[in-house]
Amino acid sequence: MTTHAEAAHGHHYTTTGLDHRKIAIWAFIGSECMLFASLISTYLVYKGRSLVGPLPHTAGTNAAGQPTVPILDIPVTSASTFVLLMSSLAMVLALAAVQNKDKPVPADAGAWTKALASSKLWLWMTCILGATFLGFQAYEFTSFVHEGLTIKTNLFGSTFFTLTGFHGAHVTAGVIWLGTLLAIDYKRGLGPKDAINVDIAALYWHFVDVIWIAIFTLIYLIPD
């Protein structure tokens, strides 16, 4: 027998029947779209307007008059893009595992079925893949600096580092968020009643992935 207060506590009346957090995260994602739209359009407006090299897809001359090579490494970034996309798959499996936590796994189930039911495994997977993407980005940034491209060098450097840096900061925030969920999972176990918390983290994570697809296409794949 639940008391009045408990009943009201667990089941707030909402107009749409959805949790507040779900609506808020969509509003937040809408806002984030405008944030990245501003960054990406500035990149595109400034494309090809740098006065000195290094340049993304073509050879150039740096401020000291020395020749520079096309700086973007498309094969490496394709690999990191693949890693980030796979993290979205892991995220989907993590959410499914949390939502289905109360459904018992048969004792004679195969290893794959048992693995699918482990929210910890897939949260770990998502975090590791996210962190790997960040590792790729750190490698890319350092190698660019070694080749003479910093955020101050030219318009390409300013817009490129700011745009991809903003995206990287979003991935970092996502890894910390998922890491926190993982810590809660170890502490007391995530169950179907926590699914909303994993759900909104997942929506954020997929959004960050989708934005990367736009960045990868517009900045890496389309030549000058």
Next chain:
Amino acid sequence: MAWLTTTDHKKIGTLYLHTSLFFFVLGGLEAVLMRWQLMQPNMTVVSAEQFNQLFTMHGTTMVFLAIMPLSAAFFNYLIPLQLGARDVAFPRLNAFSYWVYLFGGLFITLPIFVWLAPDGGWFAYAPLSGRTSSPGINMDFWVLGIQILGVSSLAAAFNFATTIINMRAPGMNLMRMPMFTWMSFVTQFLIILAFPVITIALVFLQFDRFFGTNFYQISAGADPLLWQHLFWIFGHPEVYILILPAFGLVSEVLPTNSKKPLFGYPVMAYSGILIGFLGFGVWAHHMFAAGMGRVADTVFGLTTMLIAIPTGVKIFNWIFTMWGGSLRFTTAMKFAIALIAMFTIGGISGITHSSPPSDLQQTDTYYIVAHFHYVLFGGAIMGIFAGIYHYFPKMYGRYMSEGMGSWHFWLTFIGLNLTFFPMHFSGMLGMPRRIYTYDAGQGWELFNMISTIGAFLLAPATLIFIFNFFRSKKGGAPAPANAWDAPTLEWSIPSPPPEYNFAQIPVVHSRYPLWDLTHPERTQDIPHTEEGWKTAERHTGEHHAGQAAMGDIADMHIETERRTARELGIPMPSPTIKPMWTALGMVIMFCGLLFLPRGMKVPAFTLMFGGAGLMIASLYAWLTTPLEEAH
């Protein structure tokens, strides 16, 4: 202490109201100083540098620290009450928004007291606002301060949008929401979509100023119009963010005091949406003088003319609301009618500069200053005053003095027209805005003298208002629950409302639920259905745990009893100080950045890491504590 830890939307609304009135008075004093300096040719009340700071801070203060948060005070106080809800969707996020606003407001305002305030104009055009042209700390305060205030606005907008989507009383579909909540709803979407753009523009400027990037460096090939485009893509929706809540307020005041339903309610809602939508497609009309080319000028001229249509629809609907009504001229009603008249003047002068050739004569002159003061003072501020007089009895259970209200109204009305009407002429005679003084013999003396006299009338008018406001809190005539015989849910509960707002959530059958009870003859022609109960049953069936929760929802009624939340078994959010610490940590972090370009690495990094640490620790403590204490 209770005020530092509150998560009650009504208390936070009250905090917003008092803080923004303080900033309104401060911004007003800056304006009075400027008008004093311009009273006659070649006066020396303030220096040229001080004048730059005054006009920059007057604009910044009025836009970001007075009108927006005055609207936020009403969002906070009224939206849950008008929806029949017990609080906003995220009460602690709401407290966080307020504290960020307060600390951010102080961050950007305090430098004026030592004449170190921002001095690049409220739209801070880059490259002028870059490190080369503005080397001092002044513009650092602006760049970082606006960034801080943006966090507050965005957090609040997510909160209110969620509240309006998800916390409407059973039966209140979108076409039954009170018009203030409707206009607030549109405003939240404008904030959600426009603020990220200024955030990025500011990030670029911040990186240019602090880390030497090239976004606005013309010598590195940057586009001198980049900032202008980004700023006005935010800036034009921003003017609708300022005016739409005031439109909403007068849409409550006019039907109540005309004793008639709002004329053309659906069209009022649609025109609000259309204004918001078109508001994103007119930004470059601020840049006709920048030489964008014929096609861009034509397109933006046309979209600007288009936006006059939904605005005109609103004006006529207000007039038709009053037409044939039995009008009651309360102070709120006077301010609301003044909004219609004054905003129309501002709207018409606005149309005159939607045409690029005509705008070239007017841009950057006092004609523009006249135009936007008619829409922002004559529009937004008049609407907000109407809202304050109208809702004061709900907030404090007492009426404001109508006698002093009348003095306040007439002095403001006369002062506003004396100040701003002559500016049309001084502007057409070629007086540029933002000049700190002028020579005699250009035909500007008379108009400037009249403008200054008008400003000197506005100061005592505001003083009367402030006195009336604080005296009426304690000494005003007691007000009943429905102080003005109004039709919407907020008037069905005691004044001031109990902490839980509604003991039982009412089921709504029409857009004027209270008039259905008290004046059914007034609501005969508006749509009614029994759908309300069905939604209530459906949702309680799906989401509530049985009979106990159904008792929480009742048919439309007027509540008079005042009991505590505990007696009624209504869970209330626990008070918490964590949102305030989170906000403080964030602002300390930004303070650290101020030291960075001045070679003071130790204080810079101490404050940045200390602030970030405080912010993250408080945020984690906040998010891991449940909202309500276990009963």
